[in-house]
Amino acid sequence: MTERLYWLDPYMQQFTATVIACTAHNGQPAVILDRTAFYPTGGGQPCDRGTLNGIPVLEAVERESDGAILHILAYPLEAREVEGRIDWERRFDHMQQHTGQHILSQAFLRITGAQTVSFHMGEERVTIDLDRIGFPPAAIEAVEELANQVVMENREVRTWFAETEETKELSMRRPPKRGGRIRIVEIADFDRNACGGTHVRHTGEVGPIKIVKLERQGDVTRVSFLCGWRALRDYARKHHLLRESAGSLSVGEAMLPEAIRTLQAELKETRKALGTLQELYLELALPSLEQRVQPAPFGEILVHLWPQLPSGLLPLLARRLKEGHPRLVILASGGADGLLIVACGPGVPMDAREVLQRLLRRLGREGGGGRPDYAQAPLPQADLSALHRALSEAFRSWSASDGIS
Ligand SMILES: [Zn+2]
Incomplete structure (x- = not known):
């Protein structure tokens, strides 16, 4: 089985390894290494990308049968010894979103009692599903505030392995689903949960956490949120939109909703007046048109x-x-x-x-x-x-x- 360097040091951006097998995956060349810093898709987290000896790694996946990590390559790799490089911007983004998810899930549990039942991280959207519906806006605000409080306190994030039996002694957010050795991720004095993903070392690195959407999906609530650079980029985009909209109506940002309501009311009145004038025009125009028949x-x-x-x-x-x-x-x-x-x-x-x-x-x-x-x-x-x-x-x-x- 491949040694997982990302568990030992999630900040490792370069590593050397030995190729132990060359294979194929969906028609693409793939290699298995004795050790790797590439995180394979799993647990709601997308895989890492990067290069092996300069060859792009398109995807990293875990083989179900034996847990080996397949590095799917853009073209075949000839060498036996390789140098791997991780696309760090992508990986750090995943670490921010994933650690932010642990914080947010615990904040939801503490403030609303809602348990996180699943987690999904996409290129654009990051979501958790909560086992409840109907959250009042004040509760969402409180959750967001607690989550950001934990970020700003810059608490330590620690990971270690424990046997399932030992985890019974620990208070875990959710009991582990499987037996054997369990990887535990702990945010100091706040959250403890089983997780195989990559996380930052201190909560401050997560950056701002922002809940952007709540959707009901049957009897669960899907919460979309953004952490770190994603949240900042979203803030910049929204700030630009707001400034542009306020500018085009020549009002201050705070007056924007009122200005839109006024415009809507004026539009309604204008449409009504137009309708009346059109009717009037028809009555005047129809007789002369009838004469042209x-x-x-x-x-x-x-x-x-x-x-x-x-x-x-x-x-x-x-x-x-x-x-x-x-x-x-x-x-x-x-x-x-x-x-x-x-x-x-x-x-x-x-x-x-x-x-x-x-x-x-x-x-x-x-x-x-x-x-x-x-x-x-x-x-x-x-x-x-x-x-x-x-x-x-x-x-x-x-x-x-x-x-x-
Ligand atoms: Zn995690």
Whole structure:
């Protein structure tokens, strides 16, 4: 079995070792060493990365059958003696998150009585699952405060091995799941638990601990949190967002929620006023549009183009004009949010989507969509006059047949 140097000294960034076996793992070359500082994926902690004689170690995994650690390599390694280097930034991040997890789990237990049932560390997210639901915000604040208190007291973190029998004498946060030799991780006068991961030597190295999210997952609560550099990066990102948002509304950060509420209320009022004005416009515009309706072989047809019209009005007009008439309605407007609409009233023997596509093809365009009785597509300002011509041509073919060619 591979000697695990990361247990003796989690701060070891370089080591030398002898290759005892060359093998493969999922088609990639892999080696087993007599000793290693590479932590293999397990216990909620992702594996270390780094190099062996300069060859990238993509992954380190523990072989279930004999506990050997497989170093999965980018390409084959020829040498017998190797020098290993650990990607220290990645490893130290794992040590911060993992030690922070022990602190947070004990803080939850002390303040709320909730036990941690699982732990997961990802590239972005670190989570623990607690065996309870429904934590009041004040309890979460108290947990976070206690956890950070323990960090700032810079308590010693000690690890050692004990037989399962001996652990019964010790007060452990959770009793060990398996028998035999157990690795114990102790945060002085605070927490003691069985764990095979890598941890910092003093709690101060964990840095800030921040709970960022609580989610209910059935009858457990999933707590997302960040420790150390991850927490600081998150703070910097959020600070930037806050400053930018407050700046764009020209208010102080503390006034941001109030400023957003005021904007929302104003928007609601403006939308209401716009709705009233649109109704008013419809009442005024519809009679003159009705006068433009012309007979067609299948019933009636109405075509009208505006150089510019607020985009919200056009669909309202189209729907009102087709209602209750065997009428083909084609409306378009230019402007920044130009629109082309084809609407078919009851009894019109055409599919609005098809008519729309034919018109678009005459403009050398495609896109848009809708239903058989209503279809629309964006219309760039530049296409408005071309559409005018296309519609005149279509009109001519209309007089002679039942559809748009
Ligand atoms: Zn641990």
